[in-house]
Amino acid sequence: MRPPAFPGSERTPTLAELQEIQKRLTDAGFDTGGIDGRVGNDTMLAVRNYQRKVGLQPADGYAGLTVLARLRQGP
DSSP states (O other), X not given: OOOOOOSTTOOOOOHHHHHHHHHHXXXXXOOOXXXXXXXXXXXXXXXXXXXXXXXXXXXXXXXXXXXXXXXXXXX
C-alpha cells in the first residue's frame, strides 16, 4: 500500500530529513513523540503547532521540506 501523495509540489522527505525535522522540533520545545523518522500523530501535531507559531500556511501538520527549511532558519 502506497502512502498518500505529499501535498503541493514537494517531494516526500527522506528518513534523514524526517529525523532532522523531529529533532529540530523537539529542540524547539515541540513534542514529536521521538526522533524515529516516523510521522505519527505526535509529530503531525508538533508540526501543526510549529506552523501556527511561525505563520506557515497552511498549518496542516505535514512534515515537509518547507517546514524543514523554516526550522533550519532558527527561532
